[in-house]
Amino acid sequence: MSDDPEPSPAPALEWRGAFTNDELNALHAEGFGHRLLHDDWLAQVQRHSLGWVCVRQSGRLAGFVNVAWDGGVHAFVLDTVVAEPLRRQGIARAMVAEAVRQAKAQGREWLHVDFDPHLRDFYFDACGFRPTDAGVIQLRG
Numbered sequence: 462m463s464d465d466p467e468p469s470p471a472p473a474l475e476w477r478g479a480f481t482n483d484e485l486n487a488l489h490a491e492g493f494g495h496r497l498l499h500d501d502w503l504a505q506v507q508r509h510s511l512g513w514v515c516v517r518q519s520g521r522l523a524g525f526v527n528v529a530w531d532g533g534v535h536a537f538v539l540d541t542v543v544a545e546p547l548r549r550q551g552i553a554r555a556m557v558a559e560a561v562r563q564a565k566a567q568g569r570e571w572l573h574v575d576f577d578p579h580l581r582d583f584y585f586d587a588c589g590f591r592p593t594d595a596g597v598i599q600l601r602g
């Protein structure tokens with residue numbers, strides 16, 4: 462008999478998976494390093510998103526990607542986050558691949574993303590985005 466602990470089950474990935482505002486607010490605060498907020502994510506994604514991807518491990522929300530939508534051919538990857546202990550295992554890459562698959566299947570033509578420079582390898586190499594010119598204006602300090 463082995464004394465090895467039971468291996469953790471593989472993370473389960475789901476398009477438009479169920480989540481609660483409390484668990485996503487906690488994951489977002491941990492992932493992006495800000496104080497715990499009480500945003501109504503459920504209302505936001507149901508109203509404004511093409512969809513979203515949830516990853517759960519052992520029942521816990523461990524990853525999330527939001528795919529916002531203009532109502533037409535453009536969709537936007539936002540809020541990509543994976544719980545710290547589960548990073549560098551390909552979870553975010555798999556979530557973005559699912560977002561690409563779903564957006565394509567629903568007839569969208571363009572999937573956009575913007576990100577900080579240290580994530581170039583992730584979005585360009587691991588996820589297949591190609592560089593483009595883009596711009597942004599901060600509307601509120």
Ligand SMILES: CC(C)(COP(=O)(O)OP(=O)(O)OC[C@H]1O[C@@H](n2cnc3c(N)ncnc32)[C@H](O)[C@@H]1OP(=O)(O)O)[C@@H](O)C(=O)NCCC(=O)NCCS
Nearest residue numbers: 492541542543548549550551552553554576579582583587
């Ligand atoms: C960015 C983030 C979502 C990546 O999640 P992840 O599950 O660890 O990513 P993956 O394991 O799928 O990474 C695939 C590849 O992308 C690259 N990559 C991933 N994270 C990286 C990082 N922080 N810096 C540089 N390259 C990175 C690597 O090449 C990696 O392959 P490797 O592990 O074999 O080297 C995660 O680090 C995170 O939640 N960060 C905090 C929130 C954040 O900044 N989100 C981005 C919003 S735009």
